[in-house]
Amino acid sequence: MRRLVLEPRPAPAPFWQIGAPLLALGLTVSTLGLLLLLLGRPPLATLLIFFVTPLSSLYGLSECLMRAVPLILIALGFAVALRVNVWNVGGEGMFTLGAIAASLPALAFGDSHPFWLIPVMMLAGIAGGMAWAAIPAFLKTRADVNEILVTLMLNYVAALLLSFLVTGPLRDPAGFNYPQSAGFDDSALLAPLATGLRLNGSILIALAAVPLTGLLLDRSLLGFRLRVAGTAPAAARYAGLHTGRLVWIGFMISGGAAGLAGMLEVAGPLGQLSQVISPGYGFTAIIVAFIGRMRPLGIVLAALLLALLSLGGESAQMSLGLPTSVTRIFQGILLFSLLGADRLIAFRLRWSRK
Amino acid sequence: MSDATLVTGTLAAATPLIFAATGELMTERSGVINLGIEGMMLIGAVAAFATASNGWATPVALGAAIGAAMLAALTFAFLSLTLGANQYAAGLGLGIFGSGLSAFIGHDFGGSSLSPIAPWLFGLDPLVFLALIMAMGAAWFLDRTKAGLVLRAVGESPRAAHEIGYAVIPIRYAATLFGGGMAGLGGAYLALVYTPVWVEDMTAGRGTIALALVVFSAWRPLRLVLGAWLFGGVTLSGLFAQGLGIAMPSELISSLPYLATILVLALSRVFGRAWLNAPSSLGQNFHREG
Numbered sequence: 001m002r003r004l005v006l007e008p009r010p011a012p013a014p015f016w017q018i019g020a021p022l023l024a025l026g027l028t029v030s031t032l033g034l035l036l037l038l039l040g041r042p043p044l045a046t047l048l049i050f051f052v053t054p055l056s057s058l059y060g061l062s063e064c065l066m067r068a069v070p071l072i073l074i075a076l077g078f079a080v081a082l083r084v085n086v087w088n089v090g091g092e093g094m095f096t097l098g099a100i101a102a103s104l105p106a107l108a109f110g111d112s113h114p115f116w117l118i119p120v121m122m123l124a125g126i127a128g129g130m131a132w133a134a135i136p137a138f139l140k141t142r143a144d145v146n147e148i149l150v151t152l153m154l155n156y157v158a159a160l161l162l163s164f165l166v167t168g169p170l171r172d173p174a175g176f177n178y179p180q181s182a183g184f185d186d187s188a189l190l191a192p193l194a195t196g197l198r199l200n201g202s203i204l205i206a207l208a209a210v211p212l213t214g215l216l217l218d219r220s221l222l223g224f225r226l227r228v229a230g231t232a233p234a235a236a237r238y239a240g241l242h243t244g245r246l247v248w249i250g251f252m253i254s255g256g257a258a259g260l261a262g263m264l265e266v267a268g269p270l271g272q273l274s275q276v277i278s279p280g281y282g283f284t285a286i287i288v289a290f291i292g293r294m295r296p297l298g299i300v301l302a303a304l305l306l307a308l309l310s311l312g313g314e315s316a317q318m319s320l321g322l323p324t325s326v327t328r329i330f331q332g333i334l335l336f337s338l339l340g341a342d343r344l345i346a347f348r349l350r351w352s353r354k
Numbered sequence: 355m356s357d358a359t360l361v362t363g364t365l366a367a368a369t370p371l372i373f374a375a376t377g378e379l380m381t382e383r384s385g386v387i388n389l390g391i392e393g394m395m396l397i398g399a400v401a402a403f404a405t406a407s408n409g410w411a412t413p414v415a416l417g418a419a420i421g422a423a424m425l426a427a428l429t430f431a432f433l434s435l436t437l438g439a440n441q442y443a444a445g446l447g448l449g450i451f452g453s454g455l456s457a458f459i460g461h462d463f464g465g466s467s468l469s470p471i472a473p474w475l476f477g478l479d480p481l482v483f484l485a486l487i488m489a490m491g492a493a494w495f496l497d498r499t500k501a502g503l504v505l506r507a508v509g510e511s512p513r514a515a516h517e518i519g520y521a522v523i524p525i526r527y528a529a530t531l532f533g534g535g536m537a538g539l540g541g542a543y544l545a546l547v548y549t550p551v552w553v554e555d556m557t558a559g560r561g562t563i564a565l566a567l568v569v570f571s572a573w574r575p576l577r578l579v580l581g582a583w584l585f586g587g588v589t590l591s592g593l594f595a596q597g598l599g600i601a602m603p604s605e606l607i608s609s610l611p612y613l614a615t616i617l618v619l620a621l622s623r624v625f626g627r628a629w630l631n632a633p634s635s636l637g638q639n640f641h642r643e644g
Contacts, residue, residue, distance in 0.1 A: 152389070160608050
């Protein structure tokens with residue numbers, strides 16, 4: 001009987017480090033084309049609308065960059081945490097808590113336009129994300145509780161907390177009972193880089209985080225310690241490393257980054273809190289981190305790709321009437337293809353006779 | 355709301371949870387964790403809704419839901435069991451994919467409704483009883499049959515099970531597909547009985563609550579049923595309390611299943627690992643040449 005077997009390679013194939021995401025992208029685009037063909041739509045023209053139309057205007061470009069910002073920040077944090085073997089899939093909840101925490105000073109002090117408002121909101125956002133990350137960090141280091149389940153559950157709790165706040169304590173008193181907070185004062189908003197665009201300085205913060213993460217992961221003692229504690233915890237303890245402290249650092253960096261992303265979103269394109277503040281950035285960022293190979297530069301490219309995919313979904317909706325849910329289908333297929341293609345790094349697939 | 359409707363309401367609210375969580379429990383007992391329950395439920399829901407709204411009978415719609423969700427589970431199984439991809443990542447991917455696919459297919463059903471299934475016994479539909487039978491069957495299978503023992507052995511120590519001669523990967527495939535079919539039934543219950551109106555993302559977090567229930571029940575099917583009644587009842591009693599004018603934010607009540615599960619996980623330290631009873635190899639892939 002012939003069967004498909006995975007055969008370990010003698011050494012990892014470096015080609016597939018880069019080849020796997022490209023193969024995955026190719027598979028995803030061909031699946032998209034095939035689906036369009038089945039739906040009776042012209043595949044090439046639609047693919048152009050998906051991937052090229054959004055980039056053909058300055059506004060489209062700025063929207064793409066703007067959507068990439070939260071993806072970059074959350075994915076960088078995810079990659080740092082994964083170094084110490086912490087699976088923080090709670091980016092969505094930490095993003096939400098960051099947005100909530102940043103809104104408090106904005107709503108409390110916005111009327112007197114203090115010059116320090118934006119920096120304080122940033123710190124509040126980071127603290128909010130960190131506070132949410134402290135729950136799984138505490139449970140993992142103290143009680144050895146699986147952080148994946150806890151962070152996943154806390155995403156839902158965060159969404160419910162936000163919903164409670166915008167329908168109750170933080171609801172705009174002059175807002176006709178809409179479930180949203182008051183709009184922020186200008187002093188609590190990041191100014192757009194140019195009139196007519198929504199892109200603001202947050203892209204510079206995201207881009208600054210890229211080399212910083214690179215330095216942290218590859219050039220610092222802390223990065224080395226995180227890696228040792230993540231891959232060989234017993235050896236790390238034997239070498240005298242405080243693995244618990246390193247796990248905390250992984251949680252705090254990923255939580256803080258996601259919280260900052262939430263602050264930048266609420267002080268940027270949103271300008272107020274409402275019931276839904278994220279189109280699933282926290283989940284998409286996990287895909288971004290995988291496509292980007294957990295490398296800072298790769299994460300930037302992957303974030304731009306996924307931001308483009310979500311914009312493309314919207315432009316396909318406007319010009320072709322395709323539902324935007326097509327974007328989530330392709331995010332899923334992209335991750336599936338990548339996880340499959342990834343195995344080519346360490347394994348080769350062969351038919352064997354048996 | 356009378357006492358009787360509170361009871362039947364609780365039983366109905368618990369049914370999709372019992373289906374999906376019993377399936378996930380069997381999957382996890384084999385050592386595989388599938389985080390994509392929400393996606394499989396949604397795929398089952400849209401398959402059932404599409405079949406039923408085209409005039410097919412309920413059993414056909416249920417069959418379509420089971421089949422479609424099993425196909426989704428097969429994708430996950432191929433990636434994680436055959437190719438050896440990370441189970442957590444593959445499950446998250448399945449969740450995103452399933453919610454997108456169901457919204458895409460269901461786009462044209464927006465707001466359309468089905469005629470609900472008539473009550474059968476004590477004002478309840480047959481699926482409520484089927485869910486209970488499945489959970490009891492799972493308990494009997496795990497504790498009283500040789501096949502159940504083998505399944506547990508694969509989940510506790512795949513290496514040892516393999517050495518004795520059991521086919522670890524095919525057994526895990528079977529458990530994962532069973533989990534998919536049951537999640538599909540849970541989704542179908544939502545689409546056909548519970549809210550026979552098509553709403554995008556109609557599972558509204560129930561897949562994650564099912565995942566929580568498996569932990570909450572310490573991987574035991576009968577406790578899982580009690581947990582599902584508790585979670586279902588708590589949700590309804592929240593509505594009940596609001597009806598009586600007791601101020602209680604609905605968000606707090608909705609978050610109780612998640613918070614309770616986190617608490618159970620935290621307490622596992624206090625009472626010890628054996629109390630939690632998690633399968634030892636949960637989430638770890640198995641390679642024949644280990």
